[in-house]
Amino acid sequence: MVLSSDATQERAEIGVIGGSGFYSFLDDVSEVTVDTPYGPPSDSLFLGAVAGRRVAFLPRHGRDHRLPPHRINYRANLWALRSVGVRQVLGPCAVGGLRAQYGPGTLLVPDQLVDRTKSRAQSYFDGEARADGQVPNVVHVTFADPYCPVGRKAAVSTARASGWEAVDGGTLVVVEGPRFSTRAESVWHAAQGWSVVGMTGHPEAVLAREIGLCYTSLTLVTDLDAGADTGEGVAHEEVLEVFAANVGRMRDVLFDVIGALPGNEDRDCLCVEALGGQDPGITLPS
């Protein structure tokens, strides 16, 4: 069923951008196709109920994992989630550890982000007319603290309550990919004091901020990055194996976090007022 965002009857309040392993076993999941002014998102939205909350799941790379990180339509993804009512987003992702103590299986909830991507549309507010004729203003959002403090706290405390000793804070550096880092890049990233390296955390977080969504990143370390390891460097099979081994645990934590998030109307965090009264020039989905 293809619905325009305005006609979508199915609504959700919380969004999860992650693989099919997070929703495929839920009862009563409905698939909703949403188009956006930025083109189609990575896939349909899959709407279901978790912990009494309405949740929209979006496979970041598409359901058959056909989209590499640099070709994901991040703007469409966040816009599509907002279009069905989502105001709080959880973004689990696989990362490389940049310190020996962050080995495979570590759950780290970052509080900072460094952008080393190169080719991605990373703002809704570029001043260029959209296909629908709306023209966004040039707007600058506050991004000193890139993640929702309420979501971060919920993620760390629920993970710890489940027995998974999550690392509270750290810096996620996001690289363009799809290749993994060279040894020299990895040594450099670690020397900056950064914690983990991934390929999708940017511009996901900033786009969420621009349209008033709370965004929380939950990073699962699947390997030690080249500079933190004396081995052969990162192999994709290794990443997939560790992710598969932890997907159930990650899902359980995500579902607990979903239950711990405030109602959308009760949000009281910096994310809500990110525009600081600036006129976006475009109509955000209601």
Ligand SMILES: [Zn+2]
């Ligand atoms: Zn927030």
